[in-house]
Amino acid sequence: MTSTVLSLRGVTKRFGGLVAVNAMDFDVTEHQVMGLIGPNGSGKSTTLNLISGALKVSGGEISLRGSPITALPAEQINRRGIARTFQLVRLLPSMSVLENVVAGAVFGHRRRWGHEARSRAETLLTRVGMEGKGHLRVGQLTYIDTKRVELARVLAGDPKLLLLDEWLAGLNPSELQIGISLIKSLRDEGRTIILVEHVMDAIRSLCDTCVVMASGTKIAQGTPQQVLSDPDVIRAYLGD
Ligand code: ADP
Numbered sequence: 001m002t003s004t005v006l007s008l009r010g011v012t013k014r015f016g017g018l019v020a021v022n023a024m025d026f027d028v029t030e031h032q033v034m035g036l037i038g039p040n041g042s043g044k045s046t047t048l049n050l051i052s053g054a055l056k057v058s059g060g061e062i063s064l065r066g067s068p069i070t071a072l073p074a075e076q077i078n079r080r081g082i083a084r085t086f087q088l089v090r091l092l093p094s095m096s097v098l099e100n101v102v103a104g105a106v107f108g109h110r111r112r113w114g115h116e117a118r119s120r121a122e123t124l125l126t127r128v129g130m131e132g133k134g135h136l137r138v139g140q141l142t143y144i145d146t147k148r149v150e151l152a153r154v155l156a157g158d159p160k161l162l163l164l165d166e167w168l169a170g171l172n173p174s175e176l177q178i179g180i181s182l183i184k185s186l187r188d189e190g191r192t193i194i195l196v197e198h199v200m201d202a203i204r205s206l207c208d209t210c211v212v213m214a215s216g217t218k219i220a221q222g223t224p225q226q227v228l229s230d231p232d233v234i235r236a237y238l239g240d
């Protein structure tokens with residue numbers, strides 16, 4: 001049986017005269033990976049910001065398992081199980097890997113720094129393939145390891161719906177395979193994922209379904225195979 005985790009209905013965001021997100025409608029099915037794709041500037045990150053509550057909608061409604069979350073503050077949306085990564089990794093460079101994840105765990109669970117948060121952070125680091133690297137400074141890490149730490153931080157709140165904003169961007173081909181497997185494993189443990197992504201291999205191998213945006217508007221929806229062969233989508237990517 002499939003069930004809908006998240007629904008957007010007529011979701012619109014204006015920045016002054018610019019309509020960055022225009023009457024977006026889509027449903028995200030539990031345990032699936034939904035790709036949110038489209039050219040630069042098409043409104044993907046803004047859509048994630050609206051879902052996570054970082055930005056407020058100009059119109060429309062967002063609901064989580066049938067309950068409206070549109071008006072909730074970001075913190076409450078996070079507490080209901082939605083968490084996101086940012087297009088540019090936001091770690092605290094002067095702190096250790098473990099401290100960065102603990103900071104996420106403390107935020108995620110409203111706890112003070114303590115034993116429990118530390119051991120939880122260690123478990124999360126193992127989960128993302130960073131076992132034994134908790135003592136390193138973030139500045140010493142390879143690029144993929146900063147990505148892993150960011151993921152561990154986001155997982156600290158045990159989100160049911162993960163919003164990944166170009167989390168795979170910038171990885172080399174072998175790192176990309178590791179990143180794809182990691183995302184698959186998150187799906188396999190029951191999480192639902194919205195994946196904003198440009199890497200076509202990743203879209204093909206990860207997404208159950210895709211929504212394609214161009215200039216703020218949904219222009220196509222379907223399996224990766226369907227949307228990537230859609231003439232409107234190809235035209236949007238070629239930019240004519
Ligand atoms: P994408 O993630 O698809 O590349 P964005 O959602 O970041 O696109 O941006 C969509 C459009 O909204 C762009 O034209 C961008 O310049 C504009 N935009 C995004 N955030 C803001 C903001 N905070 N203020 C004004 N304009 C913004």
Ligand code: MG
Pocket residue numbers: 044045046087
């Ligand atoms: Mg973006």
